[in-house]
Amino acid sequence: MRRSFLLIVLIITAFQVSAQNYRLYGNITDTDGKPVSFASVYIRNSTYGSTANEDGDYEFKLKPGTYTVVYRSVGYLEHLEKITITNHNEQHNIRLGNEPFALQAEAGSGNEADPGADIIRKVIAKREGYLNQVPGYSCAVYVKGVQRLVSAPKKLLEHGVAKALQIDTTGKGILYQSESISQYNFENPDKVREFMTSSKTAGQNTAFSYNKASDLQVNFYKNSFNIQGLSARAFVSPFADNALNFYDYKLLGTSIKSGRRIDKIQVIPKHEHQAVYQGNVYVIDGDWRIYSVDLFLTKKSNDINFVDTLQITQQYIPITDTVWLPIATRFNFQGDVFGFKFKGYYLAIYNNYNLNPQFKKDFFNGEVLRVESQANQSKNSYWVSNRPVPLTDLESSDYKRKDSLGAIQNTPRYLDSVNKAQNYFFTLSNLIYGYQYYNRHTRESFYTYPFYQTLFYNTVEGYGINLKVNYIKGFDNGQSFSLSPAIRYGFSNKKFSANIGGTYTYDPAHQGVFMGRFGSDILDLNNVGTRTLVFNTLSSLLSENNYVKLYRTRFGIAGWQRELANGVLLNTTLSYADRQQLYNTSFNHIKDFPDKHYTANNPLAAPPTVESPLFPTNQALTFKASVTFTLRQQYITRPDGKYYEPSVFPKIRLNYRKGIDGILGSDVNYDFGSVDVFADRLKVGLVGYSAFKVTAGTFFNHRSLYFMDYNHFLGNQGTTFNPTIGNFHFLDFYDYSTDRSFLEAHYEHNFAGNLLSKVPYLRRLKLEEVIGVNYLTQAQHSNYSGVTNNALIQGVKSNYSEFYIGVQRFIFRIDYGFAFEGSRRITQGFRIFYGLR
Incomplete structure (x- = not known):
């Protein structure tokens, strides 16, 4: 509170406001009587200034005294007026004359021989110093x-x-x-x-x-x-070190302002559709510094x-x-x-x-x-x-x-009516987007998921329902509490699952959260994610591609998260699960493909269409911990919370996972560690931005673990894909899962339209060009040890790599890529993204 008070006092002082101040005000016009919008007005030999509004009106708050007031605007003569403030407000209307920039006889015609280019070279030579x-x-x-x-x-x-x-x-x-x-x-x-x-x-x-x-x-x-x-592009300054590669300059003339010679120079792009400006810059002759700029960008160019x-205008004054x-x-x-x-x-x-x-x-x-x-x-x-x-x-x-x-809109009656209208249930809209009810008095909200996420089909459960709701309660201090119950039932395997989870955000300023969940559920064997229920339903029924492999679990999990220091986030969980293998029970489809058959729910089955055991029923007590380091993390603090800014540096995350045996009948005993180094958006000068992710990991101990305990990768099977960095375009969801050492690397660069903007007609689409590569290598292993008898042989995999190119616009993206095992190309094709994963 004390700091806020001092800041308010400081700001008020900064704008020269006190009980003894008087107004200096007036209107600024040109020689034709038209207002000079946004003219700069400041007190000479001070750093106190203002700007006229759109109508040319200006005002100051000044203590009694005599001041030299400078009136200045691009294209007009600078005007100085000595004004005395006594014990009342003073009105001074000002008329600015057009500024005649005299062109020297030796001035050129816009090529490199033009004196304007020589002046810019002198500014560039002093650029870094200024x-x-x-x-x-x-x-x-x-x-x-x-x-x-x-x-x-x-x-x-x-x-x-x-x-x-x-x-x-x-x-x-x-x-x-x-x-x-x-x-x-x-x-x-x-x-x-x-x-x-x-x-x-x-x-x-x-x-x-x-x-x-x-x-x-x-x-x-x-x-x-x-x-x-x-x-998404960075624009080249007219005073950049390499500016003469992008611009031509033409000296339009010189003028004298406050005893200084000012050079007016036209900035002319060498080529259209580059990340460059057009307009005029004004340079102080002799000092070779910026006096003012008047530049612009256009949608067309x-x-x-x-x-x-x-249009960007900027006025400099001597401090x-x-x-x-x-x-x-x-x-x-x-x-x-x-x-x-x-x-x-x-x-x-x-x-x-x-x-x-x-x-x-x-x-x-x-x-x-x-x-x-x-x-x-x-x-x-x-x-x-x-x-x-x-x-x-x-x-x-x-x-x-x-x-x-x-x-009116802040009265309780109006707010209640708006709240009621927002809570109105409209069938079609709510089926597509879900339904949310909010009570503004209690700060409670209740959300039901959309219809298309509720019904599903897979070969393990057949047709099924997956009902989920979310309840959130907010508090005045920024804390919040949520509950998310879920029930799931498969009509073919007749298995009913129910679980409930909750989170309590106890320290929102430091991301402090307690969480827990318990019950039963049907989960993906790949614990980092494969396909959503929606896309797996479509691929199963439309093309007999049952990509996702499932198992049943009864579980309990508790977790804690908190920011230990700015840029250091700790996340821990402890879970216990009883895990049971599932098998296919349904083989429905909309269209029959005689040459295709549903694959077994065992991803490593050989042959792939024949069901076989992957793991015995087992229990697992597992501890996980991760620490994420964000270098120079920046954030905004508002009255309603803390908001993090995108980092300009890569992040580092250390991960550890321990399978604990002998407690509560747990059958697992392993230690896994990995490190991630990643960045979502690193600016690369004028050529766009890059994203990358590198992960290296190993199992220090793998005495006893099962397939779901392996390290899995973000693969992709099907036409749609997830464009988030770290995802593969063509990698099988399960084939490369490992209990040994591995290294994966992803790199992607977005040229931000720098290439296609030079192609006629295509530039109108404002497409952004993307190139990328994904790579995976791992220590060789010859068999999967999750089954004590009838062991399944998993073939030794070579290094895996992908290369792709693509274009995107907002949420829409299409890529074409190639996938290789070693030097052997194994597949190629298109991948698309349109906002849904």
């Missing part, structure tokens, strides 16, 4: 965002669409507004910690959002950077998502005689989705830079953002006093209307 010039800083940041609907098809506004979007029936209006005030802390090269003390939103965010200061951290001194949400055009940092960054965007035309902006204003913040040793502890508990409780009077950019009339009226609407 990038690392400031070890760290802190500042106050105000972020403002607006999304507006410009027009919409009238027919599509019917049937409650306009009401849902909270706009009028003309198809125009503000869809979404957001504001935030934060204390932003940075340490070179990439350590960030932000404290958001105030936040305000109105409306529905229908596109993308940059609501925090770190979302708008654009640094053109970096060789490249990603624009989150709009593209850069294959960005959601919007047609994105000291030698250090320049941004005072304002703005993203302007516009687009058209199914006839809904929209535009908007996100704006960040940086004030009160402190270049010597003296961070404590453990200040950057992985928490990149903390949203204070009262951040969204600030009253309107607070925002009137503290927002540095005045609202336009449209923005102000939209806030008032939505605040009034929000007051």
